[in-house]
Amino acid sequence: MSIPLATDTLFRSFFELAPDLMCIMSTDGCFEQVSHAVEAMGYQADDLVSLPLLELVHPDDRAETAARLTDVARGTPLVGYENRWRCKDGSHRWLSWNARSVPTGRIFAVARDVTEAKRAEASLQEANQFLDAIVENIPNMVFVKDAERLAFVRFNRAGEELLGVPRADLFGKNDYDFFPNEEAAFFQKKDRETLNAGQLVEIPEEPIQTARGMRILRTKKVPILDRAGTPRYLLGISEDITEYKAGEEARARLASIVTDSADAIIGRTLEGKITSWNRSAERMFGYSAEEMLSQPVSRLFPERLAKEEQFITEKCRRGERVEPYETVRRCKDGHELEVSVATSPVLDSSGRAIGVSKIVRDITELKRTQRQLLRAKEATEAANRELDAFSHSVAHDLRAPLRSIDGFSHAVLEDHGHLLDAQGQKYLGFVRDAAQTMAQLIDDMLTLSRVTRSEIQRETIDLSELARKTLECLRHAEPERQVDTIVQQGLVADGDARLLAIALNNLLGNAWKFTSKRSQAQIEFGCTATAAAVTYFVRDNGAGFDMEYVNKLFRVFERLHSVSEFEGTGVGLATVQRVIGRHGGRVWAEGRVDAGATFYFTLGDME
């Protein structure tokens, strides 16, 4: 140890000039010479001579350091190995070591204090992690592209979720790798604008194709400049406003419905202060929205109706609606308006009533029409009563003279017939026929009038039975006729027994009449049923009719046959049509001259 290690003046001055700690150790790791730089750690250089290096090393680093020393002694140089040294005051500092052994059997070592550098690095890392955590957790998509290629260099979780692409797939790629050309071109155009302008650019709405379909973004793009002011990166922050937009549109639609509604739509608080007042409310009541907003709704109520509003408020407070009811409201000019009002509570998200919304309809016109209708109805009823009286007297008063005409013609023929020649007797026969026809006509007209006016009484009717009885009566009146009758069994319907009897009597009576020239007449009553409706029919093989005149069939007094062919008054089918009409049904006919006729009818919902 007596041999000075850095005795050479030149070497010595370098040894001491170095800002780093320099030391020469024996191969077993004991200090032989230490530069003055060690004083920065509180030691005197001489204090350390012959102390083993390991004694100053942090206990946690000793094993590793010992191993490295052994390596160095065996000839492996040490570069940049870091461990902690204990200062004189007990604190520790990080040293970075370079060391190697020399042929004289010593170890030359240089140690640099890297404590500050390590601390700075740690705090930088911490700051980075902090920023990363913020960027990562921002609920909007955050991305960074390099300014040159516009390739993605950073991306956050919200962005991954939005696009449905993991960031690892994005790094190094650009918009054209992920989006349709048109979209990518738009994105990059905006990127360039941002970089060229050197300032924030806002894109209020941009569509973007994602794995979850088309979304709408609101994006802000900012250039990130280096110290020289050259843009290096582009930072983008995008908010997904798809739902917001949809909500916005729905709100706009609703708002326009409210605004344009023909009904007045009025919102108010539970305390009665008006919160909304649409155009129809302005028109209906004469107050503008400015005049009415924040005003008490009681301005619309005539004094006598003050209670009504309390009642509505109470209902709404309990979350109940009030179905439309008729009432009156007062307009700005003081006149009272007949209205129909529907009220419902306005609820907050927790279901608590916070206000009242009202839909008010002006029913002045409606009420006026109703009153007119009522008057018209009363007038019609009065007219009907008169008609009743008239019919009654027609029945009585017109028949009496007819009876005289017929009766006395008969008397003349009987008592004085010998005074008349054949022609005269024939003419008196005509007089009798005419009187009887007119009597029949009067009866038919009375039936038609009765069918029109009488109250409908609904019950279950066996139509088959009714048809059978009607045909029996017809057969009884003309027992000499040869008629095949077929009646489908079990046809039951809801209807008015008396009216349906009149209808069937007419239809079957017609069939009977118009088959009178057939040697073998056939009459059938039956029905065809589909899912939609049951259609009844009366079919015969009689004289039929020309379909060209089918429209005339059901008109009063219209006949398709002369009286000399088939007698009749032309009232029967009109009566049938009224009966069926009053049952809400329909009647129609098909026929061919000399090939029979079929009359169909349905029975709908009665009046």
Added chain:
Amino acid sequence: MLGTETEKVILLVEDNPMDEELTLRALKKSNILNPVVVARDGVAALDYLFARGSHAGRSSSELPQLVLLDLKLPKLDGLEVLKEVRHNELTQLLPVVILTSSVEEDDVARGYSLGANSYVRKPVDFDHFSEAVRQLGLYWLVLNQTVPVGRRA
């Protein structure tokens, strides 16, 4: 003037002289030869039945065998006459047939509810009319056994 007790009188209440004539003719044609008393309004009909007014002095116990009653009559209409007849103890069992032009359901229903024994509509065709009258006469004057005259319910 109205025959003996054994003769069965028909009271025809009818304001229309032509209908009266036709009814009488029809009765005659049907060989119904009973005496017919004609009353031309409701009051006259009741006067006859209750032997008052122009019929005062007639024995009120002698009731007709059959009343043929029209409905539309001057002064008191047929239904009012019927009501009065059924109301009175003396006449309450008297056979009354309504013979009229009207077949209004109301008239038919009220006629029966007031105690009419039959309701017959006068047909326009005289052949039918005389047939109706013939059947009425046959039934009420020949076939039907009435309460003995003067007997009260």
